Amino acid sequence: MKTVIMAGGKGTRIQSIAADIPKPMIPIDGIPVLEREIISLRDQGFKDIIITVSHLGSIIMDYFGDGSKIGVNIEYYNEETPLGNAGALFKLKDQLTEPFLLLNGDAIFDIDFKRFVSFHYSCGGKVTLFTHPNNHPYDSGLIIADKEGMVEAWLAKEDDRPQYYRNRVNAGLHVIDPSILNGIDTDKVGKVDEKTGKVFKVDLDRQLLKPLAGTGQMFCYDSPEYVKDMGTPERFHQVENDYMEGRVQSKNLSNKQKAVFLDRDGTINVYKDFLTDIDDFELIPGVADAIKKINALGYLAIVITNQPVIARGEISWDQLEEIHNKMETELGKEGAYLDGIYFCPHHPHKGYDGEIVELKIECDCRKPKPGMILKASKDFNVDLSQSYMLGDSENDIKAGIAAGCKSILLNGLGSNYTNGEYGQLDTLESINLFVDKYLK
Known part of the structure; x- marks a missing residue:
């Protein structure tokens, strides 16, 4: 060619x-x-x-x-x-x-x-x-x-x-x-x-x-x-500095990547139960600064989120996409960006008015299963052993552990589900604490 x-x-x-x-x-x-x-x-x-x-x-x-x-x-x-x-x-x-x-x-x-x-x-x-x-x-x-x-x-x-x-x-x-x-x-x-x-x-x-x-x-x-x-x-x-620091070469996808996998609700945006109204989407204060640091340090920032509201018929595919567009727009205004968004639309429990029957299944992607992380890892050639899963629930931590990530529980819940030296961080702004403590 x-x-x-x-x-x-x-x-x-x-x-x-x-x-x-x-x-x-x-x-x-x-x-x-x-x-x-x-x-x-x-x-x-x-x-x-x-x-x-x-x-x-x-x-x-x-x-x-x-x-x-x-x-x-x-x-x-x-x-x-x-x-x-x-x-x-x-x-x-x-x-x-x-x-x-x-x-x-x-x-x-x-x-x-x-x-x-x-x-x-x-x-x-x-x-x-x-x-x-x-x-x-x-x-x-x-x-x-x-x-x-x-x-x-x-x-x-x-x-x-x-x-x-x-x-x-x-x-x-x-x-x-x-x-x-x-x-x-x-x-x-x-x-x-x-x-x-x-x-x-x-x-x-x-x-x-x-x-x-x-x-x-x-x-x-x-x-x-x-x-x-x-x-x-x-x-x-900026380019000269990135080259001297090795960030230019390391981002080639033929090389193994490092990633920070992020839950969405309660980790990036303020938790409001099952979010279906775009007007209810609100970034947690300081989260854009943390993601900006993740970007600057050469880690991929990838969202991993369960969205059973699709299967339950409470929100359409287009409405969910618009919520995610709002997330990217609001982060972008503050100089931060996401490298990928993965979501599971499934839900195993039936009986909801307006539910989408074909999505009411036991799947491999719904956390605590690691399917979304594994798919992102394949897409981006990620070294899971050098990557992190951040979330505010037990299922986030279980998914991260199952995928082979270092898993950090945010906001002080469920500490029994952490592994090794990695534990919990106890404040709503804990994603910033994570960046300062663990990333280099």
Whole structure:
């Protein structure tokens, strides 16, 4: 599979770091960002690379040459006239005859590309976006998708958005079928429009990708792996620090992950019996700060919650999703995010008015059984022995122990159900105490 890396931007926002070299050539620990990208691709078997260059492009071409010195094959497209961030793809159209990776040259990432590509082929769509949660979804573009990951809407920062939304942001990594390039006349790209007098350019998001939302041709690949652009001095220094601390490399899903599994009701939000009204959802004071620390320390933050209200017919699937969207939105406003939400909709006891009969079963996912934790562990390649289960009930602790986690009981109940050195924490804000005491 070919990889196209767009490395032609001027990087005006980061000129205080390096004004005399292209942004992708700014070094992290002595090695240019672009070289780190290429090495990551090479080590996973992606060695056929096209780099689009423009501003100070000769520096990139002189540094890498044909790529043979680092074990890859590199070709270049020198964009002498700016064509927009996707115009070069039309100039390369004859070379892009099969699905290809499209990456930004100014991002730091370390992801399992084979897993990403495999997901793309399994979906059967034209485009797959690499998506992830971030700590500022309120001012980021959002991707809205169905349960299978099919993109339903693409909301730019300036677009109206729903009151509550899932924290799912496009990270700028794509698998693209070249057939999506057929919608624009290649001959127009780079030519002066007679009516406007302007050069015809192509915007990747606005003209090529966003129109695919809702067509069934574009999917999102959700992953907690590390992808950050370094477009400003502040972001560059954050990325540099993350790299030096090992957080960039460790988040690759080919490596075993550490996770903090979190019960929902009574752990993240104030316990209000069986919560069915979205207006009753209220974050426990301080919980967002604790989850933000979990994020910063490199642990996955994954919710594991029993929701028998579905089986009992007291709430619909869509209503539960909206409650979870509120949870993600409220956390996101405070700079925290969740990497996954797993819920059990089943309930073993029959006899409720309006119950959903097919969900009234004995299942493997309802806590105290460990099914949800085990499913999340498989999805995210989690080392359960280095992970924690936090909850405010005996069933949370039993599920964690059964899965092989270190289990911590919050809010001072049921201490007989803890294991080893791990015990109970006795206040409503105990998730913060847990972070300060146990995580490193």
